[in-house]
Amino acid sequence: MFKKLSLLLVALTALVWLNPVSAQHTAYTIIANPGENASKKIRLNWHTKLGSGDSQITYTKKSDKNWKKAIRALAEQELCTVFDTIYSKKPNGENFHEDARFMRNTIALRGLEEDTEYQYKVSSEKNATGSAYPNENSEIHYFKTAPRANKWNMGIISDMHVYAPLPNRQKVAMEMIRQLEKQHKKPFDMMLHVGDMSAWGDSYSFWPTLYADSTFSKYVWAGVNGNHDNMTRLNGQSNQFFRNVNNNPINGYAGQIGVSYHFMYGDALFVMLNNEAMKSDEELAKAQDWTRKVIKNNPAKYIIVMEHYQWFMGNDGKSSQYNRWKALFDECGVDLAISGNNHIYVSTNALYADQETDGTKGTVYIQTLSSDNERGRALEEQLYNKDLIKFRWSEGSKTVGALIMNANKKRLMLTLYDRNGNAIDQVLVKAKATKLR
Ligand SMILES: [Fe+2]
Numbered sequence: 001m002f003k004k005l006s007l008l009l010v011a012l013t014a015l016v017w018l019n020p021v022s023a024q025h026t027a028y029t030i031i032a033n034p035g036e037n038a039s040k041k042i043r044l045n046w047h048t049k050l051g052s053g054d055s056q057i058t059y060t061k062k063s064d065k066n067w068k069k070a071i072r073a074l075a076e077q078e079l080c081t082v083f084d085t086i087y088s089k090k091p092n093g094e095n096f097h098e099d100a101r102f103m104r105n106t107i108a109l110r111g112l113e114e115d116t117e118y119q120y121k122v123s124s125e126k127n128a129t130g131s132a133y134p135n136e137n138s139e140i141h142y143f144k145t146a147p148r149a150n151k152w153n154m155g156i157i158s159d160m161h162v163y164a165p166l167p168n169r170q171k172v173a174m175e176m177i178r179q180l181e182k183q184h185k186k187p188f189d190m191m192l193h194v195g196d197m198s199a200w201g202d203s204y205s206f207w208p209t210l211y212a213d214s215t216f217s218k219y220v221w222a223g224v225n226g227n228h229d230n231m232t233r234l235n236g237q238s239n240q241f242f243r244n245v246n247n248n249p250i251n252g253y254a255g256q257i258g259v260s261y262h263f264m265y266g267d268a269l270f271v272m273l274n275n276e277a278m279k280s281d282e283e284l285a286k287a288q289d290w291t292r293k294v295i296k297n298n299p300a301k302y303i304i305v306m307e308h309y310q311w312f313m314g315n316d317g318k319s320s321q322y323n324r325w326k327a328l329f330d331e332c333g334v335d336l337a338i339s340g341n342n343h344i345y346v347s348t349n350a351l352y353a354d355q356e357t358d359g360t361k362g363t364v365y366i367q368t369l370s371s372d373n374e375r376g377r378a379l380e381e382q383l384y385n386k387d388l389i390k391f392r393w394s395e396g397s398k399t400v401g402a403l404i405m406n407a408n409k410k411r412l413m414l415t416l417y418d419r420n421g422n423a424i425d426q427v428l429v430k431a432k433a434t435k436l437r
Pocket of ligand 1: 159161196226228341342
């Protein structure tokens with residue numbers, strides 16, 4: 001009996017892995033992203049099969065247990081073909097051209113209450129029961145709006161490179177988030193990621209498999225486009241993959257709408273950059289002009305800028321993107337700069353004009369490590385920036401770690417944890433006296 005049950009479970013698991021889209025609910029790749037003001041607006045993305053008709057959302061406060069005050073709304077729909085016929089790999093390692101044409105459904109929920117938990121269900125017109133609305137069997141997802149004030153917290157993770165033939169990458173990264181929750185002793189307000197969620201962003205099946213994890217059905221996620229998310233197996237490049245598996249605020253600049261974006265979370269401004277569009281000097285100037293304007297037009301207590309590529313080379317400490325951004329961060333009073341990509345953790349105290357300060361001025365630089373137990377990188381002797389870099393950390397190729405960021409009116413506090421819940425490093429970002437309140 002036990003053997004039969006095990007076989008059945010193996011068969012079911014194989015079915016989900018082989019064909020994650022058809023084996024899941026009628027709506028899949030469901031994610032909640034912050035609106036431009038995350039206290040009042042949340043933006044949702046999900047995909048449905050071609051021919052499944054209109055798609056709807058039903059949502060209400062989590063406290064409305066019987067869904068009596070639920071609101072129904074119709075999603076905007078567009079055909080998404082950017083992932084179709086792409087050369088990829090199945091979980092068994094077999095090469096294939098993936099059949100991935102589907103409807104992309106998006107909706108921006110407005111007029112939400114701040115600091116409030118909501119529950120929602122999405123479904124298509126022609127779902128399993130033939131009902132026109134999300135039914136009792138539709139899976140319930142949750143999101144929380146941002147508090148208006150300055151007390152909030154987030155988990156931060158990056159570089160998990162999910163890849164169908166190596167499911168452990170996703171597994172250990174998601175376990176790392178659960179370890180963060182355990183250390184935090186309660187759920188987060190939201191999750192941040194610093195890119196490279198997928199090994200090849202163009203391989204569609206990797207996304208619904210990742211988003212099926214419960215961390216995606218209970219949190220708002222905001223992230224940046226990593227070079228791997230932007231990549232095809234055959235070295236093609238496109239920001240369309242990242243764009244179509246999110247519904248980010250459409251406040252970016254030309255060519256980067258829905259990819260580069262900004263949002264207010266409480267009294268913090270987050271500026272999210274796509275480093276794949278900042279390779280030439282001209283592209284960098286465009287991104288920096290936009291960043292300057294965004295910071296000028298959105299007065300905030302904390303200014304946080306994120307991009308995927310590393311500030312410093314973690315192995316030897318050499319300056320990397322730090323050289324391209326430090327002048328702007330000094331000029332604009334950026335409090336915290338978060339990057340990833342290098343797979344080695346690096347932190348600094350506040351830096352201004354290439355010098356460490358007492359924290360009343362300057363930018364704290366944080367570089368997240370990898371979280372997949374596979375693509376980590378070993379530390380070497382630090383030859384550069386000994387006066388700027390406070391701490392580096394890696395577990396070598398099998399690195400897993402992530403951070404918690406806690407905000408209050410006096411400071412942001414970032415703590416790095418390893419997979420066992422040990423706090424490895426802690427960095428403070430002081431609120432600056434001269435900022436607009
Ligand atoms: Fe990476």
